Amino acid sequence: MIKVRFAPSPTGYLHIGSARTALFNWLYAKRYGGKFILRIEDTDKVRSEKRFLEEILTDLKWLGIDWDGEPLYQSERFDIYRDAAEKLVKSGKGYREGEAYIFKVEKGRAIEVDDMIHGKITVNTDDIKDQVMIKSDGSPTYNFCCVIDDAYLEITHIIRGDDHVSNTPKQILFYEALGLKIPAFGHMPLIMGQDGAKLSKRHGGTAVEEYRMDGYLPQALVNYLLLLGWSPGGDREIISLDEAVKLFDINDMKGVQAKFDLQKLTWMNGEYIAKSEDSDLLPLLKDRLIAIPGVGKTPSKDLLLKVISLYKVRIKKLSEFAGMTDHFFSDTYSTEVKGVEKYISTKEGKDILREFSSRLEKLDDFSHAKTEGACRAMAEETKLKAGAIIHPTRVAVSGKTTGAGLFEMMEVIGKDEVIERMKKAAG
């Protein structure tokens, strides 16, 4: 059976690159009906923190990645690592240097790795120094405990970032010395920033959590990450996790480093938001709305759903929603100074608002069809363009020059409030 693992170190948040590694391992397991194991690499007892681990697990779940069984903690296995090192020293394959256990590397050998993504990689042991197995403080080195645990967990395929290719021959040496079965390896290229440098904060954030907070949908982030280094072939781009499980083939992974394009991720996020059900968006948007000053009380579900259906096509990130729609939920909404100056600080603007609001007042039915009819009729009679009425009204009612269609907006806000705002703006 296929068995893969993801081995985060709880010394920080979940990096977007690590999330991608986890994602492809998970996909590989799901694709072939295998198991996906979590191993916590907490050998650095000083830097490892519980809160980091919790956040990593939260992020994985958020992305839709689940794991089999309980995670394995390396911090609980120091004795096992030491025993293995001890054995190698006793058999002459290693030596002591103070408290440390060092592995002796046999020179002049070629180590071949048949990488699932890169193909054959050959390294000469002349380029590998003797390797520390157990450090002077008693903790194991990464390469050593990694091998012991991967063998213990019976991992069949190790899929990880390219930054590990140089670790692989070292680890193979350990597998051989310990008489353990060597798994298959696949190294995927790293994600870079737009400028080709290592992905960092200035490229839009490296923590999965940051994207969650900024209002990216997990489906969008996963879809985007999927496309970085993998393609099912052809023109397919919008792919769900379920579909990816069916389509995934590690042979389709590219050996090329890809640059992280925040613009494309954001575009994709907008696509996912627009296609989401209003009711699915509601719980995600509600908390963000309540958090902004002025809204205070919890808006009604009915009102929220109406506004969501009007605005979900206009936002690219969930975080944009509150600022664009505050006028539906509060009378202390934000206003654009420029819009006010242009449309309602002028005499014409005020005249139009007075005239239009008095016409609206006479309506019993405040549906968008009726209010639009009133607007068109007024335009006809006064020889004004409809836009000349609409623009000042929009600013008076919403404080903004952009947004949903004016008449739909007015219908949602309601007659009394609309008239009040218009009169107030007209002075």
Next chain:
RNA sequence: GUCCCCAUCGUCUAGUCUGGUCUAGGACACAAGCUUUUCAAGCUUGCGACUGGGGUUCAAAUCCCCAUGGGGACGCCA
């Protein structure tokens, strides 16, 4: 410096393994237009790439070599 990996539009990529159907396809971004009450969406069009040089072959984006460029690793970090 040494070792390893990689190379198609600005970016992500299809095509490369199994040379010919590629005057290289799609998406993001950008530009123009249509639609239109604004914005967004939508539709149409445009811009835009096989890193360079040698081979192999009737034929190369596709195979080989070299150069160049990019990345990674050389920790008693993980």
